[in-house]
Amino acid sequence: MGMERIGSQTFRSLSEKVGQFRLTGKKVLIPQMNRIGGHLLAGTFRSFGVQAQVMETYRGLGLGKEFTSGKECFPCQVTTGDILLHMKEEKEKLGPAFDSRNYIYFMPEADGPCRFGMYNKYQRIVLDSFPELQDIKIGALTSKNAYSLDGMLDEKRTRSFRKAGYFSVVVADVLDRLLWKTRPYERERGAADAFIEKAMTKMADAFEAYGAVLDFDRILAELEGLIEEAKALMDPSIPPKPLIGMVGEIYLRTHVQSNQNVIRVIEKYGGEVVNASIAEWVNYTSYDRKREERIGFRRSLKQFRIRPTVEHLRKMLGYGVDLSYQQMRQNQVYRRAKAHLDLAEDHRLDRLESALLEDDLYSFDVGTEACLSISGILEYVRHGFNGVVNVYPFTCMPSTITSSIVKPIMNRMKIPYLDAPYDGSYQPGREACIRTFMYQAQQHSNKQKRKSQSAL
Ligand code: SF4
Numbered sequence: 471m472g473m474e475r476i477g478s479q480t481f482r483s484l485s486e487k488v489g490q491f492r493l494t495g496k497k498v499l500i501p502q503m504n505r506i507g508g509h510l511l512a513g514t515f516r517s518f519g520v521q522a523q524v525m526e527t528y529r530g531l532g533l534g535k536e537f538t539s540g541k542e543c544f545p546c547q548v549t550t551g552d553i554l555l556h557m558k559e560e561k562e563k564l565g566p567a568f569d570s571r572n573y574i575y576f577m578p579e580a581d582g583p584c585r586f587g588m589y590n591k592y593q594r595i596v597l598d599s600f601p602e603l604q605d606i607k608i609g610a611l612t613s614k615n616a617y618s619l620d621g622m623l624d625e626k627r628t629r630s631f632r633k634a635g636y637f638s639v640v641v642a643d644v645l646d647r648l649l650w651k652t653r654p655y656e657r658e659r660g661a662a663d664a665f666i667e668k669a670m671t672k673m674a675d676a677f678e679a680y681g682a683v684l685d686f687d688r689i690l691a692e693l694e695g696l697i698e699e700a701k702a703l704m705d706p707s708i709p710p711k712p713l714i715g716m717v718g719e720i721y722l723r724t725h726v727q728s729n730q731n732v733i734r735v736i737e738k739y740g741g742e743v744v745n746a747s748i749a750e751w752v753n754y755t756s757y758d759r760k761r762e763e764r765i766g767f768r769r770s771l772k773q774f775r776i777r778p779t780v781e782h783l784r785k786m787l788g789y790g791v792d793l794s795y796q797q798m799r800q801n802q803v804y805r806r807a808k809a810h811l812d813l814a815e816d817h818r819l820d821r822l823e824s825a826l827l828e829d830d831l832y833s834f835d836v837g838t839e840a841c842l843s844i845s846g847i848l849e850y851v852r853h854g855f856n857g858v859v860n861v862y863p864f865t866c867m868p869s870t871i872t873s874s875i876v877k878p879i880m881n882r883m884k885i886p887y888l889d890a891p892y893d894g895s896y897q898p899g900r901e902a903c904i905r906t907f908m909y910q911a912q913q914h915s916n917k918q919k920r921k922s923q924s925a926l
Pocket of ligand 1: 543544545587719839863865866867868869
């Protein structure tokens with residue numbers, strides 16, 4: 471890639487150059503998972519005086535494949551390629567002024583029995599193999615502490631940033647949902663896509679202007695105006711289309727390049743899609759930490775261990791407060807948005823957990839995204855969706871678990887179900903599968919309509 475590699479790395483690098491670092495004065499590089507979310511988060515960072523940039527994505531896949539062995543999960547290959555290509559081009563652009571100490575590359579992680587927690591360690595090893603990239607730090611937020619930002623900004627501002635950052639996640643979800651709601655019914659082809667690009671820039675500017683002062687009302691006023699504009703793009707004479715619920719691994723279901731634009735292909739064959747949101751995962755990490763602390767609290771109490779009991783109680787209350795705050799803000803955004811257009815809301819986490827318990831299908835004790843995907847599918851079915859799609863990287867463990875549990879249930883219930891694994895290769899039969907799935911979803915929708923008519 472035009473830079474010399476060296477062969478030795480040390481484990482010290484994994485603790486010294488992967489973690490939570492001061493962001494002030496650095497250029498924060500944000501990988502593009504969902505395009506809108508990345509840009510809104512970058513706007514929020516800028517509002518707090520942090521120089522943030524969303525990196526281009528997928529163009530570096532060749533590099534990602536060159537510097538991975540092929541055994542890693544596909545998102546690891548994509549993001550490795552993104553950071554390597556970005557740094558290569560930055561070095562070419564800046565020449566001798568290039569200094570990798572000026573950058574912090576943002577790569578969150580999740581604990582649990584799969585490989586997401588290892589991406590940033592692996593990428594550290596790859597970056598360390600280039601002398602000129604050894605000093606770029608990896609800002610690793612972790613789900614172990616519900617993505618706490620401690621140490622990254624001044625203590626006073628960290629709490630405000632967490633609030634504004636979360637708000638940007640929810641608003642980005644709403645903009646995504648606005649696109650999926652309007653595009654299948656647009657009067658003029660391409661109007662919804664062009665509109666959402668403009669809307670994303672406006673909302674990123676709104677977060678830059680009002681994020682740090684936590685003026686959420688101004689941000690919501692801007693969002694409401696955009697929803698009204700989007701409504702005008704829809705043709706009310708187009709009848710409702712079969713509704714498809716989407717779940718799966720967070721990166722693949724969100725990153726349109728990696729999933730070969732699966733939502734657009736479903737729309738091409740006549741569907742309207744609701745994809746699981748990003749805020750759902752953020753809420754899940756707070757919910758799960760609170761749940762773990764509650765288990766620890768009960769165990770310590772039974773053993774009469776005072777200090778751990780108090781510690782678990784303190785943490786449980788802390789995560790409980792975070793979760794209530796997040797749900798309050800999420801409700802606020804959806805309430806304001808839904809006053810203008812009927813957008814799908816997120817499932818509640820306690821409802822998702824009890825959906826799994828009711829049928830004894832899986833447990834939040836096991837963890838991973840399978841908790842959300844299995845229960846999310848059951849909730850889509852309960853709400854009368856006409857089909858469900860599980861999107862994931864080829865060999866992804868939680869999504870394979872989801873598939874094995876859900877597929878027989880969907881067969882029994884006669885709900886169209888599609889597994890959509892991706893690894894960067896183009897399979898000739900993929901579009902035919904989606905087309906067949908959409909035919910089944912259309913049949914399901916027709917049957918549903920006939921049933922409701924005969925019930926009248
Ligand atoms: S969730 Fe799937 S793709 Fe992501 S790290 Fe785990 S196994 Fe890999």
